Structure formats: structure tokens, C-alpha cells
Amino acid sequence: MMRLRTIKPWWVIAAFLSGMAFAMWAEELVLSTQESRLEFAAPRIHFLVGKPLERLRNASEVPFAFKITLWSGNRSHILREVPARFVVSYDLWEEKFSVTKLVTPRRTARHLSENAAEAWCLQEMSQDVTGISPTEPLWARLEIRAEDGKESGLPFGRGNITDSGISLTSLIEIFSHPAATTQPHWSVETGPVTLDELRRGRRRG
């Protein structure tokens, strides 16, 4: 009995911590509250990768469109939709990222690592939840899209007509581009969860 009494709290703590860790790993969109603000984290989502990162390391800036959607009730009522745009660039000499949120006035964070730049964008998406019932079930979705900074081709745009004629291949290429699938995009969801549960430290997927 004595032995059981000493071991039991360890098991509870270990189970709790491993459960927390597993939950953190398994969840894609993690919600938390900080005073009256609802904050978002997506530890498994990395958008500074692939083509966008390639463009960034080539000195180009890459705009990202973010959108947070919150539902309440039986997920039938859209409580809030919040879009935002961020422009990320990468300093070739400092090898650090810079992120600008395109709001008025602009907010910029500089000298960031890759992970810090991603986290800063999510941090900027936090929402004031004053007025939302603490027991109201909530669902949340985060969408991120990397935008192509280049001008899209027009049927008779520059480069398609040359001194030697109109290139039909260029036109075919323009019309055959799948618009959505070529655009790097990410989308994660979570819910239902109440503010009370979040305040008690519970996170759910």
C-alpha cells in the first residue's frame, strides 16, 4: 500500500505529461487563451518550405494570405472570419527572415528564424474573444495560402506574341494551368472546444 501511494502520483503526472505531449503532437491547430485573447499555434504546419522558401532564398518576397474562421453552436453559425496578409522576405546576407503584416499601420518583425517567422504570423492572428460565452462550443480553422508574386499571363499578354508570330503553345500553357492546385496552401481545423476548457488548460483536437 505504501509503495502504491508513492508511485501513483508519478504515474498520474507521467500519464498527464505524455498525454499532453501526444495531444500536442497529434493536433494540427492548437488553441489557447491569454487573458481575453484566443491564440493559435500549428506546430506541425510549416509554410516556409518548398517553392515559397526557394523564392525567398532567391531574394524575392512572398506574400501569404491567412484566414481564421470560428464557428459556434453546432458548427452551423460562423462566428468570425478574419483574413490577413503577410509579406515574408529573407535577407540574403543576414540569413534571417522579415515579416510584414499588411495592416494600417504596418507591423514588421525582423531578424527572425524560420520557425519564429511562422510563429509570429500565427501570433498576429490571435482574436479578442470578449463577449463569447465561456461554455459555447467553438470550432476553428486556419487557412494559409502562398501567393505567386508574378503577373499571371494573359491570353495576349507580353511574351506570347513575338516578331515571329503568336506562340500557340504559350496560350495553351496559360489556359492549362490548374489555378488552385499549383498554389501552396495549408488548412487545419480543431473543435469543438469551449473557452472554459481552454482556460482550464485543456486542449482538444
Place this chain on the structure above:
Amino acid sequence: MRTLLLTGMLAVVLPIGCAPFPDGPAEDESGPTNVNTRLIIESVQVVGRGSSKLSEPLRSELGDVAGKNFDQTLLDRLADRVKQELHAPDLRMHVVKGDMPDHVIVNFEIGAQHEKRFDLDLSRFLYHSKQGWSGQGHATVNIHENAFSFGMVSDGDQLSERYAGIQAAFERKNVGTDRLQLRFDFSSYHEQWNQATLMDAAPGEIYRTRTQFAPTATVVILEPLVFSFGVDFARYRLTLPVANTESSNAVVSTLRYHQRWGSAGGAPQGNDQGEHDIQASYSVRAGTHFLESDPVFARHETEARYRFRRGHQDLRVGFLAGKISGLAPLFERFIVGNAETLRGWNKFDLDPLGASHVVHGSIDYVYRGFLGFYDTGAVWDRPEQREQKQSLGLGCRKSGFQLAVAFPIRSGIVSPVFYAGMNF
């Protein structure tokens, strides 16, 4: 363009959710969003096949960027111009650290797939109110240094006949060196003739079909000066009661000069001094018994074109002169009164068989797409037939497309000629 881009982006994003993503970037009120604008461009280089063919004005503009702050928009614009000038479908910009701190080197790399691309070109398309439709298109496959093309044509504008048929070509763009190219052209046509031509022609001049094979070599002597030489073997079946095939085999050589200088609309603001473009050529085609040619002739032609572009203005001046000695087949003879020469005149009214002598000059002026032109010229076989003709026209020209109405300057009834099309 920017508005269209944003509209396109919204069209993609809207179906994802009920609310759209935000509109495009706000006006730049608090400095650039790209942190690299603080960096200085050390140099700009164009590398890859064909980069040596870059014009001097554009090369100079690329050089001017060195020493300036990194500007993505400016570099994108220059990349577009390099692509356009070199006809390179794939051009990548690589930015790397320079030798000095906070400096970068910009490399425009012409993609390797440039030579492997399959392409379709509608190289000529025209409606002429007197001569009807003309069109020419090609499919080209580039494999390494070799280009294979196959095309179809129906043209009632350039010669006294309407010729329709197929064209095929093989081109080797690099024979040991960029300065030597080889090309083999093959074509096979069926001919149709205007009544006026049939009335004027001698029985042995009209042919039903024509097949040509022309191997040529091109040597770049000194960058703006190019020399081509080869032979052109033509066989044509006459419309005589007893079908007879004749050959017109000619030695051909052409000397071309093409030079550009100045900077056009793509230059940074305040640096647009205008772009000058001069092209001149002299060619000779000699049909000789040495090549077992039936007609023996020598055809000399010289052509010069000058173009000046600045802002919305575009001025073109053209000159053409030619002379044939001997008896050349009809497809070698000079024609005016089509969509390029003495516009407004009907070629069948001027000389339905084509002539052995020609002189022609034209001035085209375009402002914001609105075109005005003046042509003058004459064709003749004998000196007493020489009579100068003139014409005027108005229309619009934009990005290779042209639509115009032209009037011959003469007394009596004037019937205008309308034409529209691309690349003629």
C-alpha cells in the same frame, strides 16, 4: 495588370470560404516589404545558350542596374525583356551574395529546356479585301541543337499566284560553333491564278505545282553582319497541254546587317531615349545552267528598314529595290500592291505577272496604337513602263496585330483596300 491579377487571385480563393482573403498589398507607406532592397546589386549577368545574341541596348540597361539597390520589379521587367528578345520560354533569375558585404549578384539563366521545347506558331495571318485570306503556321520541335519544323501555308498576298501547301525544315543552330548554322527547307505547293495573270501570261509561264528544296548555311561574320549561302532547287509542273516539268535551280546568297541601339519603353523612367533598329540586306539568286536550271536569270534585291521607338511612338521607314536580268519564273518576280507594299493598290492592276524591276519606299508612324502610313513605288519591265504610284492609309497596330484601310492616290474612282491580320 495588377487589378487583373488580384481579380484572378480572388476568383481562386473565394470558393474556399464565404469570406474572401484581403485585397492586394496596401500602398507602400512605410518602406519596402522586401528586406533585400537594402542590398546593392554588384552585377547582372545573362548566362545560357543564346545569351550572346542579346542586343546592345538591353545589355547596356542590364549593366546600368549595377550599383543600384535590389529592385524586384525592375529585375522582373528586365527578365521579361530578355525572354522576349531571346525567345527563351524559360528564364530563371538567381540572386546570390556578391563579393562585397551587402552586395548581390543577379544571374539570369536561360533554361536548358529552351532547346527541347515543342512550339506551335501562327507566323502569319491576313485578310486582304482584294486577295482574301492568307495564313501560315508551323509546329517546331527542338532537340538539342536541332530544330525540326512542319507547317502549312496558303498565301494569296506575296506573289502573283496563290500558293497553298506544306513546308518542312530542319535547322542545326550550332555546327561546331555558334557562328555557323545549317538549314534545309522543303516545300510543296499547289498554285491558283488570278484571271488577270492568266490573260497576260505566256503559255509556258503558268505552273500547277511547285516543289522546292533549299539547303543553306549561315555564317555570323561579325556580330551584326551575317552571310547566308546555299542553293535553291525548284521544280514546277507547267499547265501546258502536254504536262512538262521545269527546274529553276539557283545559287542564293544573302548578306544581312542588323543593329540596335538606344533604349526603348522598358527602360527606367527618365532613361527612355528611344530605341533605334536598322536592318539591311542584299541578296542575289542566280539560276544557272551549271545547276541544270531551265530559266537562266540573276535576281538582285536590296532591302533596308529603320525603326525608331520612343514611349508611345513608333516610326518605321522601309526601302526596297530589286532587279532581275534574264528570264525568271513567276515566283521570282517582284510584286507590289499587297499588304506590305503600295498598300491600297491591287497588285493585279499594277502588274499581274510581277515585274523585273522594283523600287519601293514606305513610312509608317504609330502613336498609341494608331497607325498612319505612306507608300510609294513602281514596278516595271521596260523603262517606259515605269510609273510612280503612291498610297496612304490609316489604322491601328498593336503587338503584331494590324487593321487598316488604305487608299491609292490617283484620279478617278478610288476604291479603298481593307486588311487585317498579324505579322505581315
